[in-house]
Amino acid sequence: MKRLREWKKALKQAADLSGYHFDLAGTEYESNFIQGIVKEVSRRIDRVPLHVTEFPVGLESQVLKVKSLMDVGCHDGAQMIGIHGIGGIGKTTLAKEIYNRIYDQFDKVCFLHDVREICSTKYGLVHLQEQLLFQTVGLNDKLGHVSEGIQFIKERLQQKKVLLILDDVDQPDQLKALAGDLNWFCGGSKVIVTTRDKHLLASYGVEKTYEVNGLNEKDALDLLRWKVCKSNKIGSSYEGILEHASRYSSGLPLALEVVGSDLSGKSKDEWSSTLARYERTVPKNIQQILKVSFDALQEEDKSLFLDIACFFKGCRLEEFQDILDAHYTYCIKNHIGVLVEKSLIKIIGGCVTLHDLIEEMGKEIVRQESPKEPGKRSRLWSHEDIVPVLHANSGTRKIEILYLNFSLSKEEEVEWKGDELKKMENLRTIIIRNCPFSKGCQHLPNGLRVLDWPKYPSENLPSDFFPRKLSICRLRESSLTTFEFPSSSKKFLCMRELNLDHNQSLTQILDISGLLNLEILSFRDCSNLITIHNSIGFLNKLKILNVTGCSKLSSFPPIKLTSLLKLELSHCNNLKSFPEILGDMKHITYIELVGTSIEQFPFSFQNLSMVHTLQIFGSGKPHNLSWINARENDIPSSTVYSNVQFLHLIECNPSNDFLRRFVNVEVLDLSGSNLTVLSKCLKECHFLQRLCLNDCKYLQEITGIPPSLKRLSALQCNSLTSSCRSMLLSQVLYFVLYLFDFIFNIS
Known part of the structure; x- marks a missing residue:
């Protein structure tokens, strides 16, 4: 009888479940109806939970508190919940854990990371709208304007029970564009917003909010123990020192990770020495705690960290690694690993990221090199510092990297005489983007190792420019009419990459025989290029050659490029014959000839045997x-x-x-x-x-x-x-x- 009662109870519960209803009198085929159910079930099963953290501590109680603000099973309307707190306190971690626990109860789900940072870029908000529509309804269209995205979101999600998490919001217009009104979504939908600004939530009418607090003493010690030795257990003689370290971290998870990494692998004496240093510089805020970890780095690791903090946050690793390899003249890969181990940076999806507080800590270190005179600092990245330095011609030999990008600010013409870089004798890397100058450049430092200057403002390189150490030269969309280093007799053995893409003024490539170690050469879409010097055909280290879009180029010199891997001659409309091959080229595997007039291939084409x-x-x-x-x-x-x-x-x-x-x-x-x-x-x-x-x-x-x-x-x-x-x-x-x-x- 007991089993029978259990069966009856189970059947009653099953009968009360809501589900899909098939209309026998309708026009839909039963097979299509079943296929739709299978598709929906498969979609929900295939959802992948987000990675939260390697060692979760203190999460359970916080998850329960936030869930108490939510009625996940309620269908009486959509709901917005706010999670707020200081940077590094664990707002995103908490939001991810909540997402993983409840996402299977919604028709559509979307987690939008780093809203504030993405919106700091041009079209960032539109990109987030596109991402939201793609993750929820599979719409892959490009949007022209925020208002268009708002209309799409309202129309496509109004009948969907949605779980939407907006991570790190800092402006009201972000909420208006992504979740402007709760009636955009079906009843039962949940919008969770994480932010540092509690006032933002109040001004937007978000009544149910939760403030994330630091870890309690026990959880902080557990996290610190795990970070130090990957275990909850540690020798009793270390406990007192560990508690001391935990107090300095003030329960901030990010600070605990950084301090734990700093202590990891060290002896008790080294722990005491490290904590003694902490005592000498008692932190008044998180930034000072983080700087202790920076101070423990070797000099090479310090320099690399400052470069990343000042210039390359959010960049793909492969993009900036080439630049910094050239800047330092050695491979930085191992040093990247050190910074990851010390919890100063993370590599996520191939991109480098670091917490805002750590980024600011690095920038402040550079500012303190010369608080009142930016021209005496090692690194310049802000146009608010760089432009006055150029105007006053106050640059010095202290400057090693100059990175000027007007893309995120109002573009303005920089007034200068053209020789302001002359005082920057130790300048190794110049990166200038979206910045017009009033005059051409009259001087470039000969010690340069990276020259990345799209729209370079002069028709020629300076006559006194002999960059023996230059490794990367990128002068896309420049005003150059010809390209030749000042003397072909000088060997530029460090040059690895030369990029002259999209240069409409360039008509000739002159003698580049001095670039003996060049590996990448590109003059893509130089539509007025007519003549290429024969020396291009004998660059034995060249691996990639891109001549795409040189529509006036009618002939190409003979080539014997023994290291070449990839050759692109597409859209050279007037090119009627393939270049003569002067010897075996056994490494080339890829040839692209799109939109050319080539009909004749030389007999020597047989030398390309590995294509x-x-x-x-x-x-x-x-x-x-x-x-x-x-x-x-x-x-x-x-x-x-x-x-x-x-x-x-x-x-x-x-x-x-x-x-x-x-x-x-x-x-x-x-x-x-x-x-x-x-x-x-x-x-x-x-x-x-x-x-x-x-x-x-x-x-x-x-x-x-x-x-x-x-x-x-x-x-x-x-x-x-x-x-x-x-x-x-x-x-x-x-x-x-x-x-x-x-x-x-x-x-």
Whole structure:
């Protein structure tokens, strides 16, 4: 009887559950209805929880307090809850934990990180709206304006029960744009806002708020123990010192992590010494606590940390690592690891990030080098400091890095004479973005290692510029008319990258034979470039060469680039012949020739024997490729073709049997060609997996399908015979077929 009562109770509970209802009298097919349920269940199962923290302490009680403000099961309207507190106190951590516990109770969920920081960039708020719409309803459209995004959010989410978390909000317009009114969302929706500004919540009418407090003594000690030795247990003789360290941290989780990292791996005597140093500089606020960790770094690690704090927060690691490798003339990778271990920075999604307080601590250290005279500091990053230094010509040999970016402020022309950099004798790195100058540059320091100056304001480099240590030279969109270092007899052995992209004034590349170790060379979209010096063809260390978009370039010098990996000559409209190859180039794997007039390939093309990706696109109309259509005895060694795995011949007219030369191809794109028959040679391509024949308007027959094929696209092939179509449809079980503008999928 007991079991029977339990069954009855369970059945009653199941009967009371709400769910999906199928209307037997409706027009919807039952199979479609079931498929919709399966899709919704799969979507919820596939949701991935957010990473919260490696060692959660003190979270449970805070989660319960916030949840007490929420009625997750209530459907009487949407609700907004505020979480506020000082930076580094754990607001984001708490929000992530709440998200993980309740996200399965909502139709749509979205966690928007770092709202304040993203909104400090141009179009940042629009980007967040796009992210919100993509995460909730899968909308991947680009928005033109915030007002457009507001309308989309209101229309698309009004019927959805949504969990939306807005992390680190600091302005009312951010709330207005992302969750302007609770009637934007269906009943039962929850909007959780984290912010440092309690007044912001009050001014927006958020009544239910929770202030995050620091960890209590027990939780703080537990976190500190774990950070020091990855365990809750520690020798009793250390406990007194550990408690001492915990008091200095004032229960702030971020400070506890930094102090714990500083003590980790040290002896008891070193602990005492470290804490004695803490006592000599008793922290009045968190910044002073964080500076103790900075003081414990080696000099090289200190310099790198200050660079990241002042210039590179939020940047992709690969972007700034090249710059700082060049700046210091050694690899900084290991030093990055030290900073991560010390909890001073984190690498998330390939980007470097650090807490606001730690960032400010680093910047304050630099300011204190010369509180009243910015020209005597090692690093300058604020236009409020840099522009006055240039106006007063008060720069000194103390300055090592100058980073001027007007993108986040009102762009204004900088008045200068052009020689203000002369006093900055030890300047190693110049990065100037979105900053117009009243005159051209008359002097650059010869000790430069990085010159990154888009829209460089002069037609030539200064005549006294001999940058023997220059490693990265990026002068995109500049006013240069020719490019040549002052004397070809001087060897610039440190140069690794030269970028002259989008330079509309550049007409000539003169002698660059002195750049013996150059690895990356790009003059993309230099539409008026006419002449390239022959020296470009003999840069033996060159790995990447990009000449895309040089529309007036009619010829290219012979090349013997033994280290080249990638060659791009696309959209060189007047280029009719491929450059002569003067010797083996066994490392090149990628060639792109999109929108050129090239029809003739030299016999020396056979020297490119390791090419695995070859892209040739027509320039608007199909054209013949005599190098492919040549007789067997006239073509180069088949080795150059046999290694090609990715072949794109778009708007080209190859012969019917050209595939005999590409037997190892895996991806083949012949879109827009004038082929009428794709011959049986296709079947000999035993590795072919993807075949695209879109817009082959004259194609009638495909006479062989290799068994390896997984996907075939033949859209707008209107001349295909009925027998060919039937053949393709009969094989749809073996590959995915895109045909007649609809799709067959293999099961």
